[in-house]
Amino acid sequence: MRGIVHTAFDFKVNNPGVPALNSLGTIVTPSGVTTEILYIEQPEGARFYLHDVLNYPEYMECLDMPRIIEWLSSGLTWGRLEKNPRLILKALPRVPKGVDLSLLTSEAIAIARRFIMEYSVITPLLAWDELQDLVIDAPGVDGEPMVFARVRGFGDAYHPVVIMPNKCQLENEGRKPRLLTSDVGGGEPVTFNAYIINKASERTRTPVTAFNPRGMATDGELRLRVTMHAEPVSGYVVAFRKHPSKPWHLGRLIAGGSINVETAGKLLLASLGVKPYSRDGEPRGVLVYGPMGSGKTTLTSAIMNTYPPWVRVVAVQDVDEFRVLPDRTYAVLNTRASTGLGARAITKAELIADAMRTGAQFVFVNEILSPGDARAWVRAVTSGHGGVSNLHAGSLEELIDRLERLGIRGASHLVSEFIIAVRMENKRVVEVHTPARADFTRPLPSVFSGFLSELSSNPDDYSLIRRMWAEARCVIDTGSIECLSEGVSIKSM
Structure with missing residues (x-):
């Protein structure tokens, strides 16, 4: 039995009160609250803290x-509250003279908006581009939230995030904040974990209930993949995966040390079916494998975004992970889970088939998970279409074994003859297995090595990708790099 059950309302403001913390900068959340992200290094790893920058904490x-939730439930709108901000003073302790009421009410509205429309105190972390993953486990024995974050620059470990409950300290508080009780369970207070599940369900329009106690969806505003579990599957636990703020391309990966220019260029050309990197001139499928979090989907997306802009690509995904560069021809197709309310599931296999029927020259799949996914993608990349996908595996032998377990007959022959297998570890390409129908021994032409190097130095200049292919238009038109040595370019085509 836990002696303490904190409610969601105990965590409105972050004031860590811990000296000698290091700052990682501030985040302004969509609600308008500025929060400083802090950390301290300890022998067992980092601990993260949050500090809301407020004038009237x-x-x-x-x-x-x-009380504010009751007002909104009774018909008060945000528009009216923002036009008449002093209404919120009724939800605050009595205010003495000398307090800047305009500043006080604007801060109160921002804090209320963050609680009601976002994820309360963890919103700054979820809005932070350096976040990779954030998980909320079952509460600890003291009733406080168990929050852990995986952050760029702090390794692959999950480090604790200290979310401290707070109490009203003002002596003249007058109206004491009350607990909002749930509709079921005998009026038990809403815990922090239950509150987060409810917010995630609302924002993603994916209800998690006793009838459907699990859900996976995308929060588009904060670029999050959200995975939720509730009773009876588990206690209220949530996992957030942060999607990148900018589209990945091979130049960005080169800049980060994930891949070198030569390998990047040859993967690009072989997967497009350019001779001699593809011996027969057919697009070579690329299958990226490695452990969880190794950068597989990132490489898949980067190859797609570095393709010529006039080549049609279709991305198939079960969560919103692909960000496609603007000004190119593409489609993104999303699966749908069955809700049990008459809406049947739409699978990756179906969407891959749709992609091949609707003009896709190359099919990108964010991850192969089921036999249907595997068969459909292999069928696509061995029937004239190209494409890239990824699969969880620790070695080439494990990759082949997983393909066979997913129903791919002759997986060993497939990989040794047709498919380029790329192994990722710790966000880096560590091995490339070229099949018999690919050849990476030929040096990369200078037009590609030069542009990819320049793109790695200027990763936000997407025009470099278009200019690269304009300079080497003949490579796609002829299917070979030999035209470059003949001086053929877009200007003479």
Whole structure:
């Protein structure tokens, strides 16, 4: 039995009160709250803290959030509240003279908006581009949230995030904040974990209930993949995966040390079916493998985005991971899970088939998970279409074994003859297995090595990709790099 059950309303404001913390900068959340992200290094690893930058934090701690929720439930709109901000003073302790009411009410509205429309105190982390993953486990024995984050620059470990409960400290608080009780369970208070599940369900329009106690969806505003589990499958636990803010391309990966220019260029040309990197001039499928979090989907997306802009690509995904560069021909197709309410599932296999029937020259799949996924993607890349996908495996032998277990007959022959297998570890390409129908011994032409190097130095200049292919238009038109040595370019085509 836990002796303490904190409610969601105990975590409105972050004031760590810990000296000698290091700052990682500030985040302004969509609600308008500025929060400083802090950390401290300890022998067992980092610990993260949050500090809301407020002029009146003592009043924000006492903000009666249940009262505001009642107002909104009774017909008050955000528009009216923002036009008449002093209405929110009724949800605050009595304010003495000398307090800047305009500043106080604007801060209170921002804190309320963050709680009601976003994810309360963890919103700054979820809005932070350096975040990779954030998980909320079952509460600890002290009733406080168990939050862990995986952050760029701090290794692949999950480090604790300290979310401290707060209490109203003002002596003249007057109206004491009340607990908002749930509709079921005998009026038990809403815990922080249950609140996060509810917010994620609302924002992604993916209800998690006793009837459907699991859900996976995308929060588009904050670029998150959200995985939710509730009772009876588990306690209220949530995992957030942060999607990149900018589209990946091979230049960005080169800049980060994930791949070198030569390998990147040859993968690009072989997968497009350019001789001699593809011996027969057919597009070579690329299958990226490695452990979880090794950068497989990132490489898949980067290859797709570095293709010529006039080549049609279709991305198939079960979560919103692909960000496609603008000004190119593409489609993104998303699967749909069955809700049990009459809406049947739409699978990757079906969408891959759709892609091949709707003009896709290359099919990109964010991950192969099922026999249907595997068969459909292999069928696509061995029937004239190209494409890239990824699969969880630790070695080439394990990759072949997994393909066979997924129903791919002759997987060993497929990989040794047709498919380029790329192994990733710790966000780096560590091995490339070229099949018999690919050849990476020929040096990369200078037009590609030069542009890819320049792109790695200027990763936000997407025009470099278009200019690269304009300079080497003949490579796609002829299917060979030999035209470059003949001086053929777009200007003479």
